[in-house]
Amino acid sequence: MSPTGNPSPINPSSGTPSSGTASAGTTATGAPRPGGPGPLAGRTVSRIGYGAMQLERLRGDRAAAVAVLRRAVELGTDHIDTAQFYGDGFANDVIREVVRPEDGVLVVSKVGATPDPGGPAPMRLAQRPDELRASVEDNLKSLGLDRIPLVNLRRADSGPGLKAEGGQVVDLDDQLAVMVAMRDEGKIGAIGLSSVSMDVLRRGIPAGIACVQNAYSLVARDDEDMLGLCVAEGIAWVPYFPLGSAFPGMPKVADEPAVVAAAKALGSTPAQVGLAWLLHHAPNVLLIPGTADAGHLQANVDAGAIVLDGATLTALDAVPTRSGDIQLR
Template sequence: MSSTGTSSDETTATGAPRPGGPGLLAGRTVSRIGYGAMQLRQNTDRAAGIAMLRRVVELGVDHIDTAEFYGPANDLIREAIRPEDGVLVASKVGADPDPVGPVPLRLAQRPEQLRASVEVNLKSLGLDAIPLVNLRRTDTGPGVRAAGDQLVDLDDQLATMVELRDEGKIGVIGLSGVSLDVLRRALPAGIACVQNAYSLVSRDDEEILALCAAEGIAWVPFFPLGGDLPGLPKVTDEQAVLDVAESLGATPMQVGLAWLLHHAPNVLLIAGTSNPEHLQANVDAGAIRFDAETLAALDAVPSRSGDILLG
């Protein structure tokens, strides 16, 4: 699934324009608008899932975020994405599938579990090496919290990730669900990406974002439009967002995604959907431009984030 062709910064290996323009991830130029594969687990039609991924490539999206605990996502990616597409596939470890649990995953934070998860991802993706693997911790943000034997020291986890990198099984290391202190501690290991919950209405991590920008680390937010969980604020409920959307002839979702791209140059998006029309709308958000007055109105929206714990 790695690129075998050449392309300019403005176009992908297939010659498609890069939605949102070019960005950097794992040492490669990619489209700033990527695709999050989590929603593929809602697709019970395998052919529809493969068609969705082919459409992703056609639209110039050349990085896909996945995980083994995203149900059928890895299998669909293995079948749909071809080496000549030049798509960077990023996966994550720190949790494993748990189809019968209250949420469809269980934490797998111990070093031996991280290694086993990488091996499973390699097999399901059909790769010899995964270009980027994010270590999903539970230091901050919505989701489950580690307890008992799942409370693992960062240094022990990073040692395993570095070993896997040295063995050639992963390309670069990313982090997810981390605090500013954890990121600082991890920097000597070489961090290429940080994935935290972050949106216009959830901006607690400005210091982490600034550190990532200074260190050349990609900032890849999940929940980019606010929470899919009860109790988390939603970008699309904000009056300022609704007003901007109406004035530009865009949707509130597009405005929320476009704001992220305007907010910092190291932001890459991985908005996910199982709907082809929504995919097109997400890609089109990369063409939205804000004047100074509009951007100021959006920046003035208050951040109201808070942790929502699961399990």
């Protein structure tokens, strides 16, 4: 990852500096950074950002979707994670409407899958190099950007969900070649990896990797060694399912007795404790909790102010990881 100081916020429409100014402690809008500042793709962003996947739940009430996202920006979440296959373009369309140049928001998108509204799942894998390029073009169009600051390559090497078969089993080198080419062309600013193994990450590092998005939480820490490598290499760690998941067999952080006890002692919720633990656990962790509810959004932001003392951290660190028992299809 490129070194970061206090760079000028990027105009999400053109990729050029906006007229706003941000410091380490505040965003371009002047809001305090939830969770404090952290580096991502050569920028300084708030360590608590916003994941746009759940905006699709508000498809029938666009005004509500706009309001939630606008509120996220007002609260200082200047790192928004999205993808064209989130709601078949709905999330990107709302972002295009809401995010203004002066907000200084870093928009991060994802390729490696494509919408599949009529299929058994709302998306299907799209791993071939030509599909990756087409997906970047689709994201550029729907977001109204000339350049996406960071694009994650979503593979299927680890974690729950879709698994690559047949022609969708594509070598990493072929994928990185087109990603690097698009970076050289100025279509994307930086490359991230998602749902990858340690071997794939090691192979990808020479190409310049800005972040890794893998399933990871207090109760699912199989990738601890990978997190350590990212710390050493200056790569941001942006976990998805930071509180567990509804996937069969995946545990939920909020169900852990140690988490419940910590929440009671702190006057917070178990979900907030789970997010706070991630921020305390490693300095390169950036969070992108998603929600379609303004109250939950506020609670996620407030988690960034929770201080966990040594005894609480010891108790939480002792919670065993349970993800190894998950059976994937």
